[in-house]
Amino acid sequence: MSNTPQRVPDTKERILDAAEKLFGQNGFTATSLRDITAEAGVNLAAVNYHFQTKESLFEAAIARRMEPVNRRRIELLDAAGANPTLEQILLAFLSPLFVRHPNEAIGLMSQILATPDSFVRQLFKKHLAGVVNRFVEALQQALPNLTRTEILWRLHFTAGSMAHLMARGSVLPEISEGLCNPSDRPAVLARLVTFAAAGFRADAWGGDAGLGGEAA
Amino acid sequence: MSNTPQRVPDTKERILDAAEKLFGQNGFTATSLRDITAEAGVNLAAVNYHFQTKESLFEAAIARRMEPVNRRRIELLDAAGANPTLEQILLAFLSPLFVRHPNEAIGLMSQILATPDSFVRQLFKKHLAGVVNRFVEALQQALPNLTRTEILWRLHFTAGSMAHLMARGSVLPEISEGLCNPSDRPAVLARLVTFAAAGFRADAWGGDAGLGGEAA
DNA sequence: GTCTATAGGTTGATAGAC
DNA sequence: GTCTATCAACCTATAGAC
Numbered sequence: 001m002s003n004t005p006q007r008v009p010d011t012k013e014r015i016l017d018a019a020e021k022l023f024g025q026n027g028f029t030a031t032s033l034r035d036i037t038a039e040a041g042v043n044l045a046a047v048n049y050h051f052q053t054k055e056s057l058f059e060a061a062i063a064r065r066m067e068p069v070n071r072r073r074i075e076l077l078d079a080a081g082a083n084p085t086l087e088q089i090l091l092a093f094l095s096p097l098f099v100r101h102p103n104e105a106i107g108l109m110s111q112i113l114a115t116p117d118s119f120v121r122q123l124f125k126k127h128l129a130g131v132v133n134r135f136v137e138a139l140q141q142a143l144p145n146l147t148r149t150e151i152l153w154r155l156h157f158t159a160g161s162m163a164h165l166m167a168r169g170s171v172l173p174e175i176s177e178g179l180c181n182p183s184d185r186p187a188v189l190a191r192l193v194t195f196a197a198a199g200f201r202a203d204a205w206g207g208d209a210g211l212g213g214e215a216a
Numbered sequence: 217m218s219n220t221p222q223r224v225p226d227t228k229e230r231i232l233d234a235a236e237k238l239f240g241q242n243g244f245t246a247t248s249l250r251d252i253t254a255e256a257g258v259n260l261a262a263v264n265y266h267f268q269t270k271e272s273l274f275e276a277a278i279a280r281r282m283e284p285v286n287r288r289r290i291e292l293l294d295a296a297g298a299n300p301t302l303e304q305i306l307l308a309f310l311s312p313l314f315v316r317h318p319n320e321a322i323g324l325m326s327q328i329l330a331t332p333d334s335f336v337r338q339l340f341k342k343h344l345a346g347v348v349n350r351f352v353e354a355l356q357q358a359l360p361n362l363t364r365t366e367i368l369w370r371l372h373f374t375a376g377s378m379a380h381l382m383a384r385g386s387v388l389p390e391i392s393e394g395l396c397n398p399s400d401r402p403a404v405l406a407r408l409v410t411f412a413a414a415g416f417r418a419d420a421w422g423g424d425a426g427l428g429g430e431a432a
Numbered sequence: 433g434t435c436t437a438t439a440g441g442t443t444g445a446t447a448g449a450c
Numbered sequence: 451g452t453c454t455a456t457c458a459a460c461c462t463a464t465a466g467a468c
Contacts, residue, residue, distance in 0.1 A: 011451080029246040032443065043453055048445060050451090121387055132391065149395040150407075156388060156396070157377035157411050164376025172372060175341065175348065179365040180372070190421050191366075195373050198418035199411035205403070227433080248461065259435060264463060266433095 012050045014040040019061045024107030028058055059123055061108060066127045069109075072096035073131055077138060086142045086200055090193045093135055094162055098185045110166035143200060150204050158196040165192065228266045230256040235277045240323030244274055275339055277324060282343045285325075288312040289347055293354060302358045302416055306409045309351055310378055314401045326382035359416060366420050374412040381408065 009017065018040035022031045033054055037044045051057040076092035077084065084092070097109070132155070139151045146154075169182035182188055225233065234256035238247045249270055253260045267273040292308035293300065300308070313325070348371070355367045362370075385398035398404055 027243065027245065029243065033445090034443080043451095044444095045446080045454085046452065052445095054444065125387075125391065129391065149392070152388070152392045152396050153404075153407050154411055156380065156385075157408065160377040160380025160384075161373035162376070163380050164372065168376075169372075171341075172368070175345065176365070176368045180368050187421070188369075191369050192373065194418050194421050195370055195415035199415040202410050202414035205406050205410045249463090250461080260462095261436085261464080262434065268463095270462070 011040075011042050011046050014042055015047055015050060015057070016061055016064060019057050020065070020108050023058060023061060024109075024111055027111050028054075033057075062123065063127070065108060069096045070127065070131045074134065077134065084138055084142065086139070086197050087193055089135065089138045089142060090158070090196055090200075091189075093158075094192060094196075095189055097162060097166065098189050100185070107166065110163050139200070146200075146204055151200075154196075154200050157199060161192060161196065227256075227258050227262050230258055231263055231266060231273070232277055232280060235273055236281070236324050239274060239277060240325075240327055243327050244270075249273075278339065279343065281324060285312040286343065286347045290350065293350065300354060300358065302355070302413050303409055305351065305354045305358060306374070306412055306416075307405075309374075310408060310412075311405055313378060313382065314405050316401070323382065326379050355416070362416075362420055367416075370412075370416050373415060377408060377412065 015036060018036045019031075022035050022039060025031075026035075033047050034044060036057075037047055047054075047057060051060060073092055073096050076095065077089065080088040080092060136148065136151055136155065139155065140146070140148060143151065165182070165188065169188075172180040172182050231252060234252045235247075238251050238255060241247075242251075249263050250260060252273075253263055263270075263273060267276060289308055289312050292311065293305065296304040296308060352364065352367055352371065355371065356362070356364060359367065381398070381404065385404075388396040388398050
């Protein structure tokens with residue numbers, strides 16, 4: 001009876017849940033430890049007892065969600081076999097970000113992209129470098145006409161579309177006057193994969209394609 | 217002699233320059249007015265005298281760069297004539313963001329996307345709603361097979377690629393081990409337009425294209 | 433318009449009782 | 451492990467001399 005499946009979250013976990021929610025909504029600096037402890041219903045001193053500093057709490061909150069996402073990405077890529085299609089590769093990379101977590105962990109990870117401080121960039125690199133290399137290899141195999149440089153650029157563009165979706169998807173119903181509905185996740189994922197796959201399949205830019213400076 | 221071309225910036229302008237630089241680098245909440253006045257070499261009270269509050273200083277800094285960008289976007293779209301190509305439309309939308317400003321104003325505007333507070337979203341909408349409508353119309357004309365919904369989604373994806381480039385382009389040389397060089401702006405712009413144009417030209421997703429849940 | 437000084441509030445982190 | 455109480459530092463904004 002000490003670890004029943006439906007146990008009540010302990011203090012440490014409650015802090016992580018609240019941190020994930022509030023950091024994800026408002027970012028690192030705009031969220032105070034007092035906001036977090038109030039949301040979690042725990043004492044202020046508990047956060048320092050369990051996590052020492054605000055920074056390491058942020059790291060812990062990110063790592064808790066990032067690790068399963070990256071594990072799932074590799075799983076899906078492996079499951080697609082030795083010669084995955086472009087769509088399979090993109091789905092393996094993107095779909096683990098579309099699962100719904102209790103506190104919308106997605107917002108938290110989108111904040112990583114928006115936090116300029118160096119410690120967050122290091123953390124991002126630490127958690128993603130290996131995964132990115134694995135996916136670049138798969139993409140090179142699926143798109144032999146593209147250089148590694150070109151693939152890295154296009155993966156960056158794709159990650160940007162995804163990050164923007166996570167960070168700002170909620171404003172889309174407003175600016176589209178109801179036409180775009182980000183809460184239909186399978187449809188959004190399919191749209192993103194369609195868009196990115198076509199972008200990846202475009203002929204590589206060869207130095208100048210008449211797009212030099214400006215239009216006209 | 218009161219308004220010679222190479223005048224020295226006055227206090228108000230020095231504050232705006234410093235605010236643009238620091239807000240762009242570190243975001244709104246992580247930047248204090250003391251950081252800004254120190255960078256500008258002016259007194260702390262000057263910022264309240266000229267801009268009242270920190271929030272309205274942020275708004276002023278954004279508006280100063282946003283307005284010329286949006287004016288240039290419309291100019292370029294108009295200059296492309298009555299039936300612009302997809303590439304001309306995308307260049308009109310994206311290229312004004314690639315001009316170099318003294319303090320890298322681009323970082324500032326990428327922070328808008330990363331700032332969750334409602335006042336920034338309103339400000340973003342206020343400055344962009346009209347421009348977006350104009351570009352959606354042009355895109356619909358160039359891509360008659362796409363619904364307005366589909367165009368809005370793909371414009372959102374494109375804006376995400378652009379925003380990610382502005383906000384996180386500086387990490388690309390690191391994670392690409394030198395392969396990707398974001399400082400070659402014409403090349404980056406051409407790559408982004410190539411990628412986005414192919415994405416826009418993809419067949420519309422019709423409800424389910426075998427990309428339902430996950431890979432495999 | 434520009435300064436000094438300071439009010440008034442919030443923050444992250446810790447000390448120490450229980 | 452969890453609490454109360456508190457410290458020292460920082461913040462935005464303003465009042466008032468010049």
